Amino acid sequence: MHEKSCCIGHYEGGLERDSRDAFISAVNEAVDTPDPAPWHAVNANSIVGDVGMVQVENIRLCMHSNDTLTLLRHENRWIIVSKVFFLRPAE
Template sequence: MTTHSTDAEQIDLAVRNYVQGMVFADEALLRQAFHPACCIIGHYQQELEWASLDDFIAAIKVEGPAAAGVQPFWQVLHVDVTGDAATVKVIDDYAGMRFTDYLSLLKVDGRWVIINKLYYLHG
């Protein structure tokens, strides 16, 4: 389905806020990117992680921001939009690890937000 340019820009902004918020441990950017009731799900250190946004942000804060001068890496592989629902497949680097994320987004009150993040940590 064709995406309106405004929707595409807002989806891109949500993904950018997510990656930059994670890399730079920026809670405000993460809260802009995610819906407050979202879930972050995947296997981390061989354990199933099923985290809330608050849990995710706390873990990011423990890791701390990337060193000065680090440029966040992410590559959007696929975007699929149907009405007010979308999925984005993105590869990103965080703290020396590479992830493939499947982000589910929903347009809530006129703004695209991530409602679920399902991730795969590359070995």
């Protein structure tokens, strides 16, 4: 993730917007041990020039979400510049 990237979506009834470092810190605080069985699937992707988009569905830490990642190709590598998430309601 780019150092100035952000993560945004609805969480626990409110709008959550975190910087990359705040997002990483929140995940680290929430996780005592790694998820033994994470799951993910890439549902869509698109590239136009040096801009990309990937939609990823995942289940980790008992949460099912859909993430839309925007990427930029910079200095010969792809880097995430934003993550917008939809946290699916518990079934």
